[in-house]
Amino acid sequence: MPGMTDQPRLLEGLDPEQRQAVIAPRGPVCVLAGAGTGKTRTITHRIAYLVQRGLVAPQQVLAVTFTARAAGEMRTRLRALGAAGVQAQTFHAAAFRQLRYFWPRVHETRMWQLIDNKFRLVMRAANKVGLATEKEDVRDLAGEIEWAKATLVGPEQYPAAAAAAGREVPVAPEQLSKVFAAYEQLKNQAQALDFDDLLLHIAAILEDRPEIAEEFRSRYRSFVVDEYQDVNPLQQRVLDAWLGNRDDITVVGDANQTIYSFAGASPRWLIGFPRRFPDATVVRLERDYRSTPQVVGLANQVIGAARERPAGTRLRLVGQRPDGPRPDFAEYDDETAEAEAVARRIAKLAGQGVPLSEIAVLFRVNAQSEVYEKALADAEIPYQVRGGERFFARAEVRQAMTALRTAAARGEAAEDLPAAVRAVLGEIGLTDEPPAGGAARERWESLIALVELAEELAAAVPDADLSRYVAELDARAESQHPPTVEGVTLASLHAAKGLEWDAVFLVGLVEGTLPIQHADTDAAVEEERRLLYVGVTRAREHLFLSWALARGEGGRRYRRRSRFLYNLVPDEHPAALPTKARQRELLDRVAKKPARPRCRVCGTALTSTMDIKLGRCGDCPSDVDEDLLSQLKAWRSERARQLKVPAYVVFTDATLTAIAEQRPTDERALVTISGIGASKLAKFGSDVLALIQGERRGAR
Structure with missing residues (x-):
């Protein structure tokens, strides 16, 4: 059998779990690989092992990952292991290659042009619907269209799907649906494809044309998916189309590193792999x-x-x-x-x-x-x-500096420098409250950072004006x-x-x-x-x-x-340390520089006593644990009876509500809640924490 003499070399230096994954028989294999556990080494050795045992030809293996860098690294390692010829690509690169081959046969025409940036078309679609076409607005609209296509949602289904997913939509969902539909119409009229279309079209071809699916599956017999926790519904649909009713697939991933849910990624296919393939080999690294x-x-x-x-x-x-x-x-x-x-x-x-x-x-x-x-x-x-980009290279920062230079050149008075800067930036879109997210939120963060630089300069140089501030910005940008x-x-x-x-x-x-x-x-x-x-x-x-x-x-x-x-x-x-010494240190700080507490939900400065106790604005949503609050009140009544004091002396209703909302897990967290100082922490802290942990203790 070809390459048999190289097999021992492929197993050298592998730990027992890596070796188990490498030598697992053809068929479904799931490698749950924690950070730093050698997942790339494991999957490349597995591919090379299958090739060298003659179980699959290199050209019959398709390995997909999420970045060109990772795909390139995989190809380099495979060549060094004697498995040159294996196709290691991103999902989109693999789909593009397949689509170029099959498109003329399906549509009897040349493949449509691939656009590498949908910005212009989305801007035209937004303009057609009557929406703002500022750069950040268009970026957010494009992001929502990408999410919709990645989760297999069309323009008509978008409003309901966005609501069900809790999306922070940059415009009304119905308006975004219209932009989405207009974008698709403009794109089709131009006979163009975006990157998501590559996946949608190749999946549709393999699903609808059995003879093409059979030809494809005769070419590729074994599949490997890296970073499987990051697949979205569209990528999973493509993978299913590639596989058909076969099960020669190895997936590698770590659900603990799922950080792209906002883009449609989900670890559910990784976690559910053993249920889908009951005979799968599952290895934990x-x-x-x-x-x-x-x-x-x-x-x-x-x-x-x-x-x-x-x-x-x-x-x-x-x-x-x-x-x-x-x-x-x-x-x-x-x-x-x-x-x-x-x-x-x-x-x-x-x-x-x-x-x-x-x-x-x-x-x-x-x-x-x-x-x-x-x-x-x-x-x-x-x-x-x-x-x-570097901070001072960002478009919104360059725009802000131009507006600030113009205001400084007019000689506008600035008795309150931060207020003057905020007023200038307000003319180019800075709002009092931050946007929900996306590109608009990133722009807001950059502009508010400029306001904070003004606050910093005003504290150091009390008579600083806009000209002095602009000079400071220029010096920072240059350095x-x-x-x-x-x-x-x-x-x-x-x-x-x-x-x-x-x-x-x-x-x-x-x-x-x-x-x-x-x-x-x-x-x-x-x-x-x-x-x-x-x-x-x-x-x-x-x-x-x-x-x-x-x-x-x-x-x-x-x-x-x-x-x-x-x-x-x-x-x-x-x-x-939530000790008395630490608390005294914190109290000394507060005495020297009074601070207005902020809402833990929206970040707004709190003013009313009740809001400060709760740690949030009164109109911000409460996530109170009603069962825990009921238990806390019952415990408070019993302790107040034993101590022969009114219930509020133990803890006020507001403090109990704050505890039931924030659910602190240790003394350090508990002492951050308004109304709980060193004395009450010592008297009641252990009881409260036991209740939170579900271990109701008797009163002492």
Whole structure:
């Protein structure tokens, strides 16, 4: 049999689970592969093993993944393993190749032109319907059309489907439906295809033309799907069309790294694979070769705190590397202090021999990059922004700076610099409240960052006017455009997926940012948790997690660290201690700089006593656990009777409601609720936490 002498070499260096996946017989195989467990090594060795055993020819294997980079890496590894000829491509590249071959036979004409950017057509469709055609508006409309097509939803079904999915729609669903229909009409009139059409058309051809499906299936006999947790309904439909009634398929994925639900991705096919193929070989890869045990331990804590974990997500990583430093946690007064501290730590790591290219600063939203760009530029540390433009290169920032220069040239008075900047930016679209999401939200974040820079300058230079502010912006912009060189990577958590570095800084870990403010369902919050998990698992050795209590220097310290950190920060860390000393420190801070608390739902400053106690605006949705609230009230009545005091002396109704809404899981979280200080924490904390955990204790 060809290649038999190479088989032992293919199995060398594999751990028992990887070996099990590689030598599994042809047929359905599901590899649940945790971060850093060698999934690419495993699947490429499996393909090469099947080829070298003569079970399948290289040209009969189609391996698909989600990025051209991953597909290229797979091809390189396969060539080195003696399996050149295997087709390793993205879903869209594979569909494009197949469609070019089959289109003339089906339609008796040349294949329609592929458009690589739907922006112009969507803008024409929006204009036809009478909607705004600003860049951000069109981007959001295009994003919704992409989601609809990825989830197999047509223009007529869009309003109902968007409502059922809880989509944050940029315009009324009925209007978006009209834009969608107009876009499809314009595209068809131009005899053009977008990328989603590639998948829709090849699926339809294979479903409707049995003779073509038979020809295709005689060519490709074995399929491999990488990152299977990221498939959407359209991609699954294509995969089903490729397979037909066969089962020679290997899928690899990690449901704990599902972070693209907003684009239609779902782990349900990965999790449900053993049910669809009862005879499937299921292998779990949990040995982490990327990160130190200390990083791995923190990653397990992050994902282990998820509220619900289906069977396919219960991977527990086991670090295989030697011990390394413990993850470091730090709290700062403001974002500037946080960024400057990160720059100092980076300089220290570089001095210890860590290459700058092996260091990354990761954040939740792109607008957070500016303060780190400045801190690194000031420290003369080269950097590169991955997956997004540098702050001062963004279209909305350039537009804002033009408007601000014009206002400064007119000599407009600015007794209150931040208010003057906000007024100028209001003329180009800055609103008091942030948009729900999408490109409009990214634009708003960039503009509000400019307002915060004005607040920072006004605090440092009280008589600063618009001219002085514009000069400051110009200086920052110039300093943040050093020559492009190898340096520290700045990236969003989404852009960091699939990458790894020796040292990772996870920054800006505060409520409202991670989880993001508009994550208003349990499912959305859990996806934010998975984002943090992805961030943690990018680090090989050094991991730093930090947050700031205020945005600008001297700003109000109203922020709270992310709820995801409550059980992660070591007990001895100053930021973790709900002790009297820690509370006195916090009270001293508040006394020095009064802070207006913010709604944990919408971020608006709270003013009424009741809203402050609840931690949210009165008209924001409540997610109170009614059963828990009932138990808390019953417990309060009993304790008040024993102590011979009115019930409100134990806890007010507002405090109990806040507890039942926020459901704190430890003392550090409990003490953040208004009305619970050191004294009440000591008297009642354990009882309340027991009730939350469902372990109703008797009164003491």
